[in-house]
Amino acid sequence: MSGYHHGMRTQVAIIGAGPSGLLLSHLLDAEGIEAVVVESRSEEYVTSRIRAGVLESAVVDLLRQVGLGERLSRQGLEHGGIYLQWPGERHHIDFVDLIGRGVWIYGQTELQKDLVATRRCAGQPIDYEVSDTAVHDIDTDHPSVTYIDRDGHLRRIDADVVVGCDGFYGPSREAIPGLRSWERTYPFAWLGVLANVAPSTDELIYAWHPDGFAMHSMRSLEVSRLYLQVDPDDDIANWSDDRIWECLARRLGHGEGDWRLTPGLITEKSILPMRSHVSSPLRHGRLFLAGDAGHIVPPTGAKGLNLAIADVALLAPAIAMLLCKGDGALASSYSDTALRRVWRCTHFSWWMTTMLHRYGDDFDAELQLSQLRWVTTSEAGARGLAENYAGLPLDLP
Numbered sequence: 001m002s003g004y005h006h007g008m009r010t011q012v013a014i015i016g017a018g019p020s021g022l023l024l025s026h027l028l029d030a031e032g033i034e035a036v037v038v039e040s041r042s043e044e045y046v047t048s049r050i051r052a053g054v055l056e057s058a059v060v061d062l063l064r065q066v067g068l069g070e071r072l073s074r075q076g077l078e079h080g081g082i083y084l085q086w087p088g089e090r091h092h093i094d095f096v097d098l099i100g101r102g103v104w105i106y107g108q109t110e111l112q113k114d115l116v117a118t119r120r121c122a123g124q125p126i127d128y129e130v131s132d133t134a135v136h137d138i139d140t141d142h143p144s145v146t147y148i149d150r151d152g153h154l155r156r157i158d159a160d161v162v163v164g165c166d167g168f169y170g171p172s173r174e175a176i177p178g179l180r181s182w183e184r185t186y187p188f189a190w191l192g193v194l195a196n197v198a199p200s201t202d203e204l205i206y207a208w209h210p211d212g213f214a215m216h217s218m219r220s221l222e223v224s225r226l227y228l229q230v231d232p233d234d235d236i237a238n239w240s241d242d243r244i245w246e247c248l249a250r251r252l253g254h255g256e257g258d259w260r261l262t263p264g265l266i267t268e269k270s271i272l273p274m275r276s277h278v279s280s281p282l283r284h285g286r287l288f289l290a291g292d293a294g295h296i297v298p299p300t301g302a303k304g305l306n307l308a309i310a311d312v313a314l315l316a317p318a319i320a321m322l323l324c325k326g327d328g329a330l331a332s333s334y335s336d337t338a339l340r341r342v343w344r345c346t347h348f349s350w351w352m353t354t355m356l357h358r359y360g361d362d363f364d365a366e367l368q369l370s371q372l373r374w375v376t377t378s379e380a381g382a383r384g385l386a387e388n389y390a391g392l393p394l395d396l397p
């Protein structure tokens with residue numbers, strides 16, 4: 001490592017090239033604001049990691065408005081609702097009928113590729129494979145970020161604003177003095193598989209089962225994404241492809257009515273922990289947090305990516321007002337405004353999670369089934385789910 005700084009000056013230094021960091025850089029570019037993005041992983045890693053796949057309709061509208069809708073409109077799948085089921089019963093919750101809008105199925109991996117390509121087209125590189133990222137002087141109006149680049153050079157970015165888009169394990173959150181966090185870890189995890197097989201369903205299936213939750217999602221008309229509730233300490237080595245398909249078939253109701261689950265070649269499998277986590281405030285001085293850096297939801301409500309996008313949709317105009325007009329009003333209200341949506345989605349994700357996973361005793365199981373019957377038979381119950389799942393407006397009051 002060389003001992004001196006290679007300095008650089010920009011308006012906004014963004015730590016992390018996930019969806020929050022890259023979309024923020026794109027929204028800032030549209031406001032005429034220059035940003036530099038640093039990322040600890042490689043481009044190959046960030047454009048291939050498998051994540052969620054559901055976009056709220058307001059998020060799709062936003063992506064289209066800012067020129068990111070082209071491939072999404074061609075390759076995304078528009079869905080009108082979801083199925084909720086338990087042994088012997090499957091119910092369609094029709095979001096479009098209930099609240100007039102649906103969701104889009106478009107893998108986060110695909111959105112990530114679109115974002116990387118857009119930044120490259122704009123001639124704005126991403127500094128990949130950096131290490132030792134640190135933020136400095138966030139209490140002043142000349143904060144900075146230092147890091148070691150992939151060639152071992154110590155680098156320094158002087159900026160007007162620093163944004164931590166560095167996910168749950170990034171360093172930015174810890175830089176906020178007096179940060180408060182709320183956390184819930186769930187006593188179960190998801191085993192997720194990606195399979196080269198046409199989905200056996202037209203809509204996503206969320207299934208309650210005495211053996212544990214199962215879910216049938218998809219990435220395209222040729223690729224299915226499926227999940228099983230497993231023990232958080234379980235080892236993926238215990239799960240042969242045959243065992244996975246057998247469990248999915250049982251929990252998803254293969255053979256009930258005329259429904260069949262078609263197995264196929266599994267191309268990826270892993271076990272994902274489940275937690276809820278909220279940090280506050282999402283801003284200190286000239287440092288802002290967005291996306292997973294500030295909050296984590298369990299995947300059951302499909303809110304993680306949507307929340308990350310909602311954060312940066314709020315933050316970009318706040319930074320623009322601060323830097324272009326010297327007006328800090330939106331920057332000051334960013335944390336409180338963003339956290340109102342975060343807590344709504346935290347509640348919804350927790351509610352879906354606790355309604356659908358097997359834990360606790362038989363009393364809990366009966367409460368879950370009663371809740372599922374209510375949601376699937378009462379219009380008020382179904383509408384509540386639809387409104388939250390398909391997404392509240394981006395400018396949630």
Ligand code: APR
Nearest residue numbers: 016017018019020039040133166167170291292304305308
């Ligand atoms: N320096 C630079 N980059 C870092 C550092 C660091 N010290 N630490 C972490 N990063 C990078 C990570 O490698 C990652 O690429 O920050 C990025 C954060 O990206 P994401 O984890 O994708 O978070 P975010 O952009 O907020 O997107 C949220 O991701 O986890 C899903 O469900 C979640 O869909 C949601 C989305």
Ligand code: PHB
Nearest residue numbers: 052053217299300301302
């Ligand atoms: C997914 O397709 O990966 C997916 C969909 C909906 C969820 C969670 C994950 O609630």
